[in-house]
Amino acid sequence: MTFSGAFDTTSPYPCATFSGPFVVPPGQARIIVNVNASVPTNDLAVTLVGPDGTPIHTEDNGVGNEAFDYEASPVPTGNYTVYVCASSNPLAPFIQPYTYTGTFTYNDVAASSNCPANFTPTLPAAPADAGPKIGYENFEAPGVLTPITQTSSGAFTVEYLGRSAFEPSIGVHWTTNVTAYQSDLESLFVTFGSNGLATWVNRRAPTSQFIDSDPILFTDRQTGRTFASELTLLSPDTVKISYTDDDGQTWIPDQTGGIASAVDHETLGGGVYRQDLAAVPPIVAPPHSPTYPNAVYYCSQDLETALCSRNDDGGLTYGPSIPMYVGTQCGGLHGHVKVAPDGTVYVPNRDCSGTQSAVVSEDNGVTWAIRPVNTCTYAAKPSLVGTGDDPAIAIDDSGRVYFAFSNFGTSAGVAVSSDKGKTWTNMYDVGAAYGVKNVAFPAAVGGSNGRAAVTFYGSTTPNGSATGDSNEGSFTGVWHLYVAHTFNGGSTWTTTDVTPTLPMQRSGLLRGGGADIVRNLADFFDVTIDKQGRVEVGYANGCAGGPCSQAAATAHGNAYSVTATIARQSSGRRLLASFDPATPTSKPGAPFVTAYRVGSVVHLAWNEADTGNASITNYKILRGTSSGKETNLATIKGTQMKYDDTKATDPTKTYYYRVVAINKVGQGSSAEVAAPYMGDACNGMVIHRNDPSHPESYGGAILTTAPIGPGATPVPTPTPPVLASAIPQLLIDYVSVAEPASAPGYFVFKMKVNTLSSIPANSRWRIAWDWWTPTTQMYYVGMKSNQAGAVSFEYGTLADAGVPAVLVLGETKIADLPQSPTGTHYDPDGTITMYVPKSGVGNPQRGDLLGAIGGKTITGDVPGVTDTLERSTTFIDHTFVKGNSDNSYPAATYRVAGNSTCGQP
Structure with missing residues (x-):
């Protein structure tokens, strides 16, 4: 049953706005209520009132969404009412319209029909493993320019290697021991040396091309074949998959057209076919290619229904897309497909009738069963933070299944099943030892019998009125990467903080869709093992560089970087038992x-x-x-x-x-x-300096070689020569930020272009940056010229309109900046100087961070029309920050020093 209305913003429960009555017949086991505010920042609360007029439960944990599952044995029969009121501690002012929509559902099946209806909400801390800790080293992709023939924000240019690692996935070729790392349109291949260094190279799959969405990679450890896929999302609605057997040296794409990609959360996996002639009815492995032994599965969601297709010829053609479930059974969002040693196929789902579940096929993807994850005492409950946090599954060599999940969005849950998900044991919180209160994007991998690892982003800061919502930029916590290992089937666990001193993200994470500035990290990351059983985690560093990583825990802001990073196990027991070290101690790992x-x-x-x-x-x-x-x-x-x-x-x-x-x-x-020397806060800190040949610009040079490793020097060449030369007045040399003592309360932004001896008409010169204030997201300052070449200066905010907002931003002017020879002005040598009042751009304080600072130039504005859009595909030049994530190197972050010191705050 659906309902809607406008809620009372003046009072928590009891308030004046309610829906109902909702009639619940006899014999029901649960009621599920879900309410969404039309404006996501409107902080509402939901109260369920029973037939006797007594409030049963109030849900006030989220912001624009509240959902809960009320269970009893049985649920009392009668008329129920749902009150939608203001939160008792609203996180932000209410914004019209105050409307909401909701659903009220009931059924006669509890989270498990074999268990009591009520479950203990808090998971117990995982029993501690008594063995030595597991050590890790972190490796970032080197910041070198590489040629790119297509990007999601334009074509034929250069980009910094591994600086767009949004939703990464990872695999290892067990024969060559080369690691594959996929994100955006890059297929990176990484070789780890014995000297503690790593070599990275981009060998992009031919099907990794714009339009792209949800890139995914899967490496079959048994065959060494790596598959790279892009979900098209827009027409033509077909998935794009290629495979390689030689670490990207050669790629073979799937058939033209391909299978339907559906719209979101694609996943690739594979393994042996299942055959069980003793089953009733018998399960017979289907005919398949004699040249490739394993099945390959492609699964994705189509709004509510999720579909899976099987490939039987090593990656060229795919069979029909078979529904795993429909919207009345489970929510659409699911995790990554995994295949057990006996061929059983698993896809984890975050919400099947109020419980996270394993969706299982025992007949090679022909039919599917939903198996809720609970122990009859504890249940895996969906995250209440945003609508994301997909669960993950690992399978060890014995077929034991490990289900990793974010329980209510706040704890790092894991459960174990030895009967294909029919029953579950050892449900624990593996983040409790570190006091983790916020958990996002779990991933998992299995090894030898009884061995597995789960990894997750975690914060010790809980959601709350004082700390904000971790699904938004207003969140005040910091995030670390954690990995938990078990060596005895989940009976005990040992957890490692892989980023113990320097956080890998500040502020929130994108846990619910949209295009907030925290979109730099979203939905998922990945974990695998190499042929010696070392765990490798492929993740993105969202707080790259010294200004962000070294800032105080209380600092507002973030780098908003998307830097490809691998955490690689460097000591301790392996997930493959035969490679365990002979002694418990070893030399220390390389510091990051x-x-x-x-x-x-x-x-x-x-x-x-x-x-x-x-x-x-x-x-x-x-x-x-x-x-x-x-x-x-x-x-x-x-x-x-x-x-x-x-x-x-x-x-x-x-x-x-x-x-x-x-x-x-x-x-x-x-x-x-x-x-390198970048200046000081009094005279200006250079945030980014472009190569003098401007290979990134429209009409500039590109690189003919793909440099790899630290210290590689790219050599720009003008290829292809048919491109027109860019306008020198629009070629950006550098951008900088200063806080001189002579201008208290002001930032001084500078953009240096080749020359401004003459001014091109109808053009814009812009510097933009991310700021944590949730109502503004981004600010900009800049100069623009009219049809006659006369210039003016202004500052304002940049707003998005949802996906693909990272590519198109709209300007809203706050105020004009007065011009003065000693203040805001431009010089013929190409220097543009702009004084911006701090009070007008969020009033950041000493120690706070301005992130993703980027310069961009635009020309061709329509004469007489105020163009307020910034399209990344039409920039003449830029400093590699084209949207609200930082794709530059080094990270384009400025730490506020105050106007009284030249040094670090």
Whole structure:
């Protein structure tokens, strides 16, 4: 039953707005209520009132959505009423319209018909594993320019490698031991060396092309074949899949046209066919290609119904799309398909009649069964934060299933089944040891009998009136990456904080769709193992660079980066038992180091996620002015996780650093980090400097080679020569931010272009940035010219209109900026200087972060018409931040210093 109305914004329950009566007949076991505000920021609360007029339950945990599942044995018969009122602690002012829509449903099946209707809501903490901890090292893609023939924001250009790692997936070729990492339109292949370094290269699949959505990758560990797919979403509505057997050196696309892609949450998986002649009826493996032994499954949702198709020829053609469930059984959102060693196929779903469930096929994808995840004491409940947080499934070599989920959105749940999901045991919270209160996007992988790992993004900050909603930019918490391992079938667990000192995201995550500025991390990431049983997690670092990662926990803002990163197991027991190390201790892993240079000081800080199960005694700091030629600078205590080099005084030099961890076993490996001079807060911090040849611009050069590894030098060449030269007045050399003491209360933004000796007509020069304030998202400042070439200056906000808002943004002017030779103006040498009042752009405070700062130039505005759109496909030039995520290198983040100091806050 559906209902709608306008809710009372003046009072919590009891209030004046309600719907009903809803008549519940005898013999029912549960009532499910779901209410959505028309304006997502309108913080409503929902109360269910029973037949006797007594309130049964009030749900006030979300913001624009509230949902709950009331269960009893049985539910009392009679008339029920649903009150929709204001939250008792609204997170934001209410915005008209105050309307809402809702559903009231009931049924005679509890979360499990074999269990009592009521479940204990809080999961118990996972029993601790008694063995040594598991260590990890983190590897980021190098920030080098690579040629791109197609991107989701334009064609034939260059982009920084691995800087658009939205929704990444990962796999390992067990023969070559090369890791494949897919995100956006990049198919990255990574080789890990014995020296602690990684080499990255982009070998894009031919079907990875615009229009793209939900890119996915699957590597069949038995055959080494890697499949890369793009969900088309828009016409033509067909999935685009290619496969490679040689780590992207050659690709073979699927048949022309292909199967219907559906609209969201595509997934690829594969494994052996199931055959059980003793079953009733007998299960016989279907005919398949003699050249490829395994089945490949493609599944995706079509609004509410989810479909799965099977491939029997190694990836060329796919069979019919078979519904796994319909909207009355489960919500559309599901996780990634997995295949057990006996051929049983599993797809996890976040909400089947109020319980997260495994959707299972025991006949090679022909028929499907929904199996709720509960133990009769505890149940896997859907996340109440946003509408995302898909669950994940891992399967060990014995066929045991591990179901990883975000319980209510707040705890890291895991449950285990040894009978294909019919019953579940060992349901625990594997994040409790770290006090995790917010959990998003779980992923899971299995290994030897009894061994598995689950990983998730977690925050110790709960949702609340003072901390905000973790589905929005207003959230005040920070996020870490966690991985939990079991070695005994889920009876005990050991959890590692893979980013223990430096967070991998600040503010919220995109847990419910849309185009908030926290869209840099969304929906899912992935985990796999290599042929020696090391766990590898493919994720995106949303707080890349020193300014963000080293900021105080109380700082507002984020980098909003999307940096391809792999967390790779470097010590401890493996998921393949035969590769367990002989001793519990080892040399420490390489610290993950970030540098933040301000004036004559370089601030270093690092994550150390692998102590080698022995205390770190010391860290050695090495420094040099040439890459690879660092010498010892200092030795510090093993408890110190940061170091300030106050002698980096030469502004003409780039300083290079390494940090080496030492324990009783020995000295670990290290990775290099560079700290070029970027200025200071008084005179200006250069946020991004483009290559002088401007290969990124319309009509500029492109790179003919794809440089890989640290220190590679790309050589721009003018290819193809038919492209017209870009207008020099619109070619951006750099953008910068300053807070001079002479202008208290103001930011000074600068854009330097090649020249402004003459002004092109009908053009715009813009600098935009992300700010955490939830009602504004982004600000901009800029110069524009009219038909006569006369210029004016303004600042304002940038707003989106939903997906694909990351590509099209609309300007709303706040105010004009007065021009002055010593204030806001432009110079003929191409320098544009703009003074912006801090009070007009969210009033950020000392220590806060302006993220995703990007310059862009636009021409061809219609004369006499105020063009307020910024389309990323029409920029003449840019600094690699084209929407509300940061795709540049280094991360384009400015830490507010205040107008009284030139150094770091």
